[in-house]
Amino acid sequence: xxxxxxxxxxxxxxxxxxxxxxxxxxxxxEQQVEQYIHTVSAQTSFQANAYSASGAASYNEYEARNxxxxxxxxxxxxxxxxxxxxxxxxxxxxxxxxxTANAKEDVYDVIKRIKNGNFKGADYVLFGTVSxxxxxxxxxxxxxxxxxxxxxxxxxxGDFSLINTRTFEITxxxxxxxxxxxxxxxxxxxxxxxxxxxxxxxxxxxxxxxDVARQLREQLRGEVEYSQExxxxxxxxxxxxxxxILR
Numbered sequence: 001x002x003x004x005x006x007x008x009x010x011x012x013x014x015x016x017x018x019x020x021x022x023x024x025x026x027x028x029x030e031q032q033v034e035q036y037i038h039t040v041s042a043q044t045s046f047q048a049n050a051y052s053a054s055g056a057a058s059y060n061e062y063e064a065r066n067x068x069x070x071x072x073x074x075x076x077x078x079x080x081x082x083x084x085x086x087x088x089x090x091x092x093x094x095x096x097x098x099x100t101a102n103a104k105e106d107v108y109d110v111i112k113r114i115k116n117g118n119f120k121g122a123d124y125v126l127f128g129t130v131s132x133x134x135x136x137x138x139x140x141x142x143x144x145x146x147x148x149x150x151x152x153x154x155x156x157x158g159d160f161s162l163i164n165t166r167t168f169e170i171t172x173x174x175x176x177x178x179x180x181x182x183x184x185x186x187x188x189x190x191x192x193x194x195x196x197x198x199x200x201x202x203x204x205x206x207x208x209x210x211d212v213a214r215q216l217r218e219q220l221r222g223e224v225e226y227s228q229e230x231x232x233x234x235x236x237x238x239x240x241x242x243x244x245i246l247r
Contacts, residue, residue, distance in 0.1 A: 023096035023122035024082050026075045027158050028107045028129045076201060077156065077178065080209030081128075088213050090220065094121045114165050124171065125163045126212075131175070132157040137195070139186075146187050152195035153181035154204050160212060162220075174215040178208025 075098070082093055097118040099105075105112050110127045119125050134155045139148050155177065162172040180203025182196045217223040 020091050020124065021094045021122050022085070022091040022124045022126055022162070023094050023119040024078055024085065024126045025096060025110070025128060026078045026098065028099070028127075077158075077205045077208055078128075080205040081126075081212050082209075084209040084213035085126075085216065088217055090216060091124070094119070096120075096122065096125070110161075110163060111168055114163070114168070119165060122165055125165060126160060127163055128158045128160045128212075130156070131159050142185075148186050149183050150186050150193050150195065151181055151183045152197065152200055153179070154200045155179050156204050156208055158208065160215075162216070172216060172219045174212075174219065176208050176211040176215060178204040178206070178211065180204040180207065 085091060086093060099107050099113075105116060105118075108129065110125060113119070114125060132155070136151075136153045136155075138151045138153075140151065141148055156179075157175060157177045159175050160173065161170050163170055180200040182200050184193050184195065186193045
């Protein structure tokens, strides 16, 4: 009887876990935008008399620079995050309301967005923000050849928090990173070499999705993935012997 009760309890616990619904936001970001305005207006006045007519022109010039902060969500990398979470079987996913330029909330004020009903039906919200994004393009010389390697790389770092939509408790928090690159060999005969940006973005999206799912499993389930790296070498020196008095 106790065995059946234990099995039923495990089934109920598994069912409750499987029914947990999570909304995954696109990663929030903000950037400084500078706007330059330069306008020139002309006005012409005429004077006429019985013998001739003459005109004079005046110009008004206006120049201004405006700087403001623009907020938004990075929508290119959330697909693989959702896919890896689904593969882990930890949660069911629901679609939240994307952030738009017309939104009245601050993109970083996830509590207000939850209260305003942007994530209806979700028990938790996985909220991510961009902490660093870096595109780099390098040309490296290959020794003893007339060939160079042109490398386009991208690194994306995001901070993530899993937030309870009822209590606003943070259940899990971590930083995840995705990397990708595309390399091509070029020489003096190549007029133009175009790197494959789509391949780089795909690699970054896949790797950050795997990192997010791995850290969720580690923090919520205590699962630590097996590392292929060999263990550090052990000291092969013999044990120290107790001192002896030589006579």
